[in-house]
Amino acid sequence: xxxxxxxxxxxxxxxxxxxxxxxxxxxxxxxxxxxxxxxxxxxxxxxxxxxxxxxxxxxxxxxxxxxxxxxxxxxxxxxxxxxxxxxxxxxxxxxxxxxxxxxxxxxxxxxxxxxxxxxxxxxxxxxxxxxxxxxxxxxxxxxxxxxxxxxxxxxxxxxxxxxxxxxxxxxxxxxxxxxxxxxxxxxxxxxxxxxxxxxxxxxxxxxxxxxxxxxxxxxxxxxxxxxxxxxxxxxxxxxxxxxxxxxxxxxxxxxxxxxxxxxxxxxxxxxxxxxxxxxxxxxxxxxxxxxxxxxxxxxxxxxxxxxxxxxxxxxxxxxxxxxxxxxxxxxxxxxxxxxxxxxxxxxxxxxxxxxxxxxxxxxxxxxxxxxxxxxxxxxxxxxxxxxxxxxxxxxxxxxxxxxxxxxxxxxxxxxxxxxxxxxxxxxxxxxxxxxxxxxxxxxxxxxxxxxxxxxxxxxxxxxxxxxxxxxxxx
Numbered sequence: 377x378x379x380x381x382x383x384x385x386x387x388x389x390x391x392x393x394x395x396x397x398x399x400x401x402x403x404x405x406x407x408x409x410x411x412x413x414x415x416x417x418x419x420x421x422x423x424x425x426x427x428x429x430x431x432x433x434x435x436x437x438x439x440x441x442x443x444x445x446x447x448x449x450x451x452x453x454x455x456x457x458x459x460x461x462x463x464x465x466x467x468x469x470x471x472x473x474x475x476x477x478x479x480x481x482x483x484x485x486x487x488x489x490x491x492x493x494x495x496x497x498x499x500x501x502x503x504x505x506x507x508x509x510x511x512x513x514x515x516x517x518x519x520x521x522x523x524x525x526x527x528x529x530x531x532x533x534x535x536x537x538x539x540x541x542x543x544x545x546x547x548x549x550x551x552x553x554x555x556x557x558x559x560x561x562x563x564x565x566x567x568x569x570x571x572x573x574x575x576x577x578x579x580x581x582x583x584x585x586x587x588x589x590x591x592x593x594x595x596x597x598x599x600x601x602x603x604x605x606x607x608x609x610x611x612x613x614x615x616x617x618x619x620x621x622x623x624x625x626x627x628x629x630x631x632x633x634x635x636x637x638x639x640x641x642x643x644x645x646x647x648x649x650x651x652x653x654x655x656x657x658x659x660x661x662x663x664x665x666x667x668x669x670x671x672x673x674x675x676x677x678x679x680x681x682x683x684x685x686x687x688x689x690x691x692x693x694x695x696x697x698x699x700x701x702x703x704x705x706x707x708x709x710x711x712x713x714x715x716x717x718x719x720x721x722x723x724x725x726x727x728x729x730x731x732x733x734x735x736x737x738x739x740x741x742x743x744x745x746x747x748x749x750x751x752x753x754x755x756x757x758x759x760x761x762x763x764x765x766x767x768x769x770x771x772x773x774x775x776x777x778x779x780x781x782x783x784x785x786x787x788x789x790x791x792x793x794x795x796x797x798x799x800x801x802x803x804x805x806x807x808x809x810x811x812x813x814x815x816x817x818x819x820x821x822x823x824x825x826x827x828x829x830x831x832x833x834x835x836x837x838x839x840x841x842x843x844x845x846x847x848x849x850x
Contacts, residue, residue, distance in 0.1 A: 379436045381746045383617070384701060386625065386649040387545055391748055394648065396616050402433050402442045403615035405607045405646070407624055408498070410449040411476040414671040415483050417691075417706060418621075418655040418662055420490055424692055424783075425652045425700040425749065426619045427492040431781060432745050444495040445610040447603060448483075450476045451501040451596060453581075460582040468582050469502045486672040489688035491783035499606045501597075507605040508597045509586040511639050512573045516588060520638040521573055523588055524564040529576030530593050532586075536569045539634050545649060546626035571631055572598040600631035607645070608636065618646035622653055653703045682708035684832065684847060689784055690715045696751040696782060712834065712845050717759065722786035723796060724762035725776055741778045754782065798829055802844050805831075809842065 381394040396402045406426045409415050426444075433442045450472050459471035466474065484494075512532055515521035520538045524531055536542050543549060562568075576595040577583030583594045607615065613636070620629065629649065636645040654661075657668040674680045676688055694714035698704040741761070744753035761775035779786055801820055808817040821831050824846070834843050 379746075381432065381436060382748055383648050383650060384748050385647075386651050389547075392648065394616075396437070397614065397647065399437055400441050402437050403611040404430065404433070404442070404444045404617040404619065405603070405611055405615060406444070406446045406495075406618075407603060407620040407628070408446040408448050409483050410452055411479040411483060412452050412455050414479055414673055415486060416662065417657070417670045417672055417675055420487070420672050420691070421655050421695055421700075421704065422619065422621050422652050423487050423492050424490060424695045426650075427783060428696070428745070428749060428751060429617070429619070429650075430493060430495070431783065432749070435742075435781065436746075443497070443611065445497040445499065445607065446495040447606045448476075448480060448498055448500045449599070449602060450480070451505075451602060453596070456582045456596065468584065472502050473500075482673060486676065489676055490672070491688060491692050491785060493783070497610045499610065501602040501606065504602070504605045504609060505584045505586075505597065507609060508601045509574070509584075509588070511601060511605055511608075511635065512586070512597075513588055514639050515573065515635065518638060520634075522566070523591075523593075524566075526562065526564040529578060529595070531564070531572055531576065532574040532588055532593075533565060533570040534573055534631070534634060534638075535566060536571070536634065537567055539638055542569075542634055543630060545633055546630050548626060548630070571600065571627065573601050573635070574598065600628055601635055603628070604632050604635045604639070604645075607632075608640070613640040614642050614644055615646050617648045617650060619650040619652075622651045625649075625651055650700075652700045653698075656703065656705045658707045659705055682711065684830075686711055687715075687847075689718055689786070692782075693718055693755070693784060697755060699752055700749050709834075712843070715845055715847075717755070718784070718786065719799075721758060721762050721779060721784070725779060725786045741781075745781075751782070754778070758782075798824065798846060802831070802846065806842065806844060 382391050383394050384391045404426070406422060409419055423446075426446075430442065430444045433444075455472055455475055456468070459466075459468060459475045463471035463474050488494075512521060515534065516523070516532070519535070521532055521534050524533055574586050574588070574593065574595050574597055576593050583596050585592050585594055586597075587593075607618070618629065618632075633645045636642070656662065657670065660666055660668060662669050670681055672691075675686050675691060677685060679685060690711055691714075694706060694710050695704065697710070697714060697717075741754050741757040744750040744757060747753075758775060758778050761778065764775070801824060805817045805820040808814075808820065824831060829846050832845050832847070834845070835841065836843050
């Protein structure tokens with residue numbers, strides 16, 4: 377098996393061979409959640425995508441040689457306000473920890489149920505306020521930032537025209553941005569594109585003390601400087617991979633690059649920038665007004681989606697069936713398709729674990745993943761290997777290991793039951809329905825329900841044929 381990994385780099389718009397700065401310390405940073413509320417299902421996609429990359433890097437370079445940092449954003453005006461209101465007698469950082477404890481713990485629990493490994497580090501923004509202020513002062517000293525008095529207090533702003541190649545990641549020319557601006561330049565800004573590094577708080581707003589040019593400004597940091605400070609703390613001034621959703625390319629990642637490079641005097645912040653595509657639900661953008669906004673917890677633990685709970689393995693597999701750079705439509709049909717595939721994989725895995733390994737197996741699985749995380753192709757290869765394993769063919773080892781490699785545990789939930797018997801009963805019931813023997817069909821359904829197996833009938837949208845799926849009733 378070749379150890380060469382190719383990854384699509386948003387910065388270069390090319391697929392590149394991954395060459396770590398230091399193969400003994402491969403470093404990756406991914407933007408994590410803002411823990412004001414529970415994570416929605418769209419938030420889960422980058423976690424799953426970069427979990428697979430984390431596993432791949434550990435496989436190629438060794439577990440002890442990969443460092444993965446994913447931040448927790450707990451500096452947010454809504455969080456700050458709630459912390460001050462609910463815990464007025466506590467220091468701000470402690471109050472914020474109280475406010476975000478439930479949502480942060482829920483995020484960890486939800487991601488665990490989706491089969492995700494914990495990153496090496498999960499820094500909280502509140503723990504790095506001093507480092508952010510220090511970076512901001514360096515930017516001021518180097519002429520990349522300035523203090524200005526706005527209508528709502530003083531701000532420290534990044535001077536975008538001090539960076540010659542600002543906009544390279546998003547492919548946005550600064551002159552074009554200015555020409556296309558629809559709002560007037562705020563009087564205190566030198567340029568409309570200048571962005572906030574630090575914002576002064578009013579007398580009624582919480583904040584931290586930041587000292588700039590010898591003057592203390594009580595306020596809070598801008599969103600972008602948070603990730604720059606945390607990434608440097610754990611990964612250094614330049615590291616290997618920075619990841620996140622497509623929506624973060626501009627302005628967040630663009631501004632991270634500007635701050636970090638100008639502060640440290642480096643050519644790059646990260647060598648490779650990776651971004652996953654958008655997620656829709658039932659063909660539409662997720663929105664509370666459309667009623668298709670779902671938290672991860674709702675999908676896993678309630679019957680809000682398709683009238684049932686969905687096992688974490690099913691949701692994970694459904695996500696990985698689409699290439700990470702492509703948009704994904706998380707529909708009930710897609711989840712049912714993933715569940716059917718998982719059921720077949722579970723049956724084959726049960727057989728494979730009882731087979732003595734021997735002979736060589738296909739290397740296509742790892743090759744697919746090493747080609748820009750081609751998880752759909754890897755899953756197709758697993759299905760081929762599953763057929764061989766189920767038939768007691770030689771060398772099922774790669775199939776079983778492949779499931780683990782993708783973070784799919786077939787020994788949990790529906791995989792623990794006798795899937796062969798259930799599938800046979802479903803086939804028998806469908807035959808009864810075809811013969812219009814409703815009583816016999818109902819009896820099979822009721823007998824399975826008594827065993828804790830609940831059936832669900834639907835129609836294939838293309839053929840109109842009846843499809844029956846099942847789940848273990850909790």
